[in-house]
Amino acid sequence: MKDEKLLKTILRDPEAGMERLVAEYGGLVCAVIRSRLSGTRFCEADIEDCAAETFADLYAGLKAAEHSGDLSGFPLKGRLCVIAKRRAADMLRRFYREADVVPLTPEISAAVPAPGSVEEAFAEAETRAALIAAVKALGRPDSEIIIRKFFLGQSAKEIAEATSLSESNVNTRTHRALKKLKKSMGGEYYER
Amino acid sequence: MNDNDIKNAFESMNENELEELLSGFRAESLDELTKKRTAKSAFIKAGSPSGERAAARPRISRRAMIAIAACLALVIALGAGSFAYAAEAKEYKAALAYFEENGLSTEGLSRSEIKEVYRNFRISASEEGPNGEKKEHETSIGGVSFPADAAAPADDDEFIHADSRWSRTRNGHRERIDGSRDEDGVITLIKYLDDTPLWSCTVEPQKLSFITAFLIDDGTVILGAIPHDETKPSIKAAMLISDDGTEMWFREIGKGREVRAVGAPDGSVAFFSLVNEDPYKNNGILRVTRIASDGEILCAADNFTGMPVIVGEAYCFGEGFIITGFDAIGAEQRLYMIGADGRISRNVDYALDGWECYISGVKEFGGKVYISVYAAKEEFIETAGSEMDPATTDEEALEFTINSTKALLLVCDSAGGEPRIFYEAEGSMGIDLDVNEKGELEWTVWSTCAAKVEPNMPAEDDECYGIKATFRVYKYRFAEDGSFIERFDTGKVTDGSVEL
Incomplete structure (x- = not known):
């Protein structure tokens, strides 16, 4: 119920809603990103930026879901975690690409699922x-x-x-x- | 099963599985500053580049700002009178937070030294005298060839759907621009005066990727970006269309975002935009470009502002302009006075401890600058929007609103000096400033006359209750020497839903 209320607030008043969303799940999102970026060149400001991207992505997804009338059971926490993981992996990818380094980290390999039956x-x-x-x-x-x-x-x-x-x-x-x-x-x- | 198996299993979980796994799990909260920064940044990013995101860009309506002012964290410092202490205390508190945030020790430092260090770190341009005196630099003019090597990643973040309208009331007439976009991206704009079409025009995407329109006294300014490839940054361009539908000029105005335009009495148009790469780094540049009525570029100046300035409103002021600017986290609002050369001559701020203030209008009158402000108590902002107790009676809601809001008319002389309160109206909101036909300063004030608590969410949600207020519209009139003439009841009542 709490998440449903939060979703409605975001759609009704994006800026206020975003503030509440970050207040509620900002710590989790940053922790997810930190777990993937710690030990790399990225600093807390990068993690924060990545978190902001995550919330922005979620907003876009939320609007799309609203547009298609499919807001019921929107897995807010789970979606945020998945986006955060992807965003962090993207950040690593970009860095390795720019730095011309072959990445062998679990973060990268985990982002590319191996084909299976x-x-x-x-x-x-x-x-x-x-x-x-x-x-x-x-x-x-x-x-x-x-x-x-x-x-x-x-x-x-x-x-x-x-x-x-x-x-x-x-x-x-x-x-x-x-x-x-x-x-x-x-x-x-x-x-x- | 080993550590890696568990890690991999967690790693490969989809959103529904994570939702289930993490139900009941709570990570540590972010600190308040990080929360604010992240939320603000996410909000800005949510309106970024292309496609879906651009379509979904959250835009704040003025109505929303007026109704609650919740979106605006405006911390402005007044440098005079009884508010001086409050401003000092606020700065000291912020300085301590800054030290803590950056792991710095305050040991051995006096209160004033702590503030001094904070100021030096914090890039508040106002503390260094007229903003940008040392740091501002001018880019090339004459054709406007701004350097392309520092493209802002979010350069295109203002692209919005053209299915919008822009309107204003001038001399008792309603001007309106309606826009629509066809499948090929061609924008059709129609200008109306009191619902009578004046002209229409189309904007081809090959010429301009349409962003927005500004209604000014000499016509309509169309703002967009010229088509570019991936190797070039998005360069903004604008054209002026006169009220008979003639294209007066088309000019590049350089890169930058959050562009605002204002028409000057000499027929020129000034553009203000934010140029920087990161909204949270100390590299904000306020770009000012002024184009004459014949299309000649009068000035193009970049002002280094330290913290990036997002331009709120822009007003003509003497031979130059005044703009209201927010920093990127919405924590501060300042007034920037800009000369005819496009350079910031000085900036001022205003604050009221425990209140959020929003500057709603600025007018130069009788050799002084008058500033209309509405202020709401922080407590009110936190609760009035959606946290009200549904059992609140209308009388209680009215009392709460009256005690928590006020309209302020500030004044400062044109040459310098800090703003001071000139007139104050409790339970009200200062809405606008203008000079009427008699040459009197006219301050529009909404005075709360009724309030009630209502669900403010869609009908199916009965959990969020906010205050819905009704206002009586007054005009306060002042003579050129600043003396009060009268408070005139217009007889109009508004619920705040009318776009100003």
């Missing part, structure tokens, strides 16, 4: 669905730790700061959570 794609979707269910079943703060670690790429220290846990506690919980995930997913967890 329909069965494989279906199986992967099932795996993802199971993973989502398993992560959610962990409950907080473990689910949050897993999301921060594996989706936002945050270090134990960063997670500790964000969750008000100690760093060692984060590490312990991560380990336990991964074991639980393994059990839920019906496989073995092994560290790299």
Whole structure:
């Protein structure tokens, strides 16, 4: 309901709506982008700019959805994350292209999905669905730790700061959570 | 399953899966400054280049600004009287935030030193005396050949659908331009005077990619960009069409965006535009190009403003102009006085602690500059738009509105000096300034006479309630020596929905 209200505000008053949207999801979007750009030449200002692009893209998508009368179930948070990932990957691509460097980063390779069979794609979707269910079943703060670690790429220290846990506690919980995930997913967890 | 499998699974999730995964997850909020910057930048970018995005460009109607003023974060500093302390405190607070944001220590620095450092960092041109004295530079004139090597990425961000209209009221008559675009991109513009067509013209995309039209006293200015290839930046161009439909001139005015045009009494037209590469970097240039009635270029000057200035309104002032300009994050509004040579001679600002102020009109009269302002309390701006309690009675809504808004008439002398409050009307909004047939200064003020809380969203949403106010339209009249003559009730009532 909150997101629906937000969407309506954006469409009614884009500038005010954008402010609310950024207030609500700016942190998440920046975290997604940061996870893909950290360790590269990009600074916080670039991340901020990329976030602004993300929100602008979302607005364009929202207008298109409004035009086609298909606003119901607009996945605001999910859409923002997907756009943010793409935007960050684009930024990296542009940089590598301009710098004439051959990119071998996971960010780049992840942006170009390898061709696979329909069965494989279906199986992967099932795996993802199971993973989502398993992560959610962990409950907080473990689910949050897993999301921060594996989706936002945050270090134990960063997670500790964000969750008000100690760093060692984060590490312990991560380990336990991964074991639980393994059990839920019906496989073995092994560290790299 | 290992770390990479989980990472890859997260990485390959689609938007619906991420929506599910992240439900209930909350990342840290951005700090207020970053929030503002990002939102503003996103808003600007949302109106950028081509295609869908251009079509979807969010445009702020003046009505919306007047109704709530929510879109305008106008922090303007008054340098006199009892407001001096408020302005100082605001600057100090901003300076501390700046230090914190940049990881700088204030240890050992006095209050004034902290502000001094902040000023030096912050590029506020006003602190360095007349804006651009040292930094402004003039580009070539005579044919206007602005350098093409610094094209702004968002150069084309003003392209909008031509299915729009532009209108104004002059001498009691309604002037209007209607525009439409056909499949080939040809724009047809029709000018009306009180619903009677005066002329029509077409603009071929090969000649001009149409952006907008400005109605001025000597005709209509059509603004667009000349066709270009990818190796060249978008160069803006304009043409003047007289009221008999004759094309008077066609001129390039260089690159730049957020272009505003104003006609001068001598028949010339001045264009103001923002030239910079990044709206958040200290490289703002305000470009001023002035074209005579015969098409001759009178001046073309670039003024270095530090923080980029987005031009709001432009007015004639003496032999030059006054413009209102916002910085890119909408945090500051200033008045820039521009000479006949296109150079900024000085700039002034105005602020009222706890209030958001919007300059709605400027007029030179009796050797002084009068500035019409409407101001709304920050608390009002935050709640009046969509956060009102639906149980609020009409009386409460009216009281809230009256206590939270005021019209201000400021005055400063033409040669210099900071604006000071000349006249104030509570529960009102200063709308416009003009000189009437009797040679009196006429200040149009909307005075709130009724207010009620209504849903302000589409009918199916009953969660957002805002104040809908009704105003009585007054004219305040002043003699040339500044003395008050009368407050005249026009008998008109408006709900604010009429375009001014």
